[in-house]
Amino acid sequence: MVSLPLPVDPPVEDFLPLSIVSLLCCFPFGILALIFSIRTQDGNTCGDRTRAERNSSMALAMGVASVVLGLLFIFFTSSIQLAW
Template identity: 45%
Template structure:
């Protein structure tokens, strides 16, 4: 007979949910770069779904992609902003 690692009435909290970066993705969509922000929102939703289903590998991968897309969107938005300011000054 197998021994159970959980006692009756206690939930298994050994898995951790990956961050979705959804708020950052929405900000990136409206303020930085629309195409990269939309892709980041899609990946953020995939993270949420994978967290709900308990698929840690897919959640981790989608979270990493969402984070990288948000960073790229922010950098691209800042570059465009700097270029616009430089063009206005010149």
């Protein structure tokens, strides 16, 4: 009898590059994105897919929020300086 290997799910995306870039845009949300990215990697390592998926979605949300808030801050501060 030949035993077939069980299908292995690919690891959940951790969005680590986005988290690192988001540190430059809005530091508090960037730190949260980095923490959730690291927790996603831990979930992938331990084999806990549900925890990894939850942390991955939070890392993505915090990363995107950080970039958007950083760009809004840059836009508004530059428009205020132009108005003066």
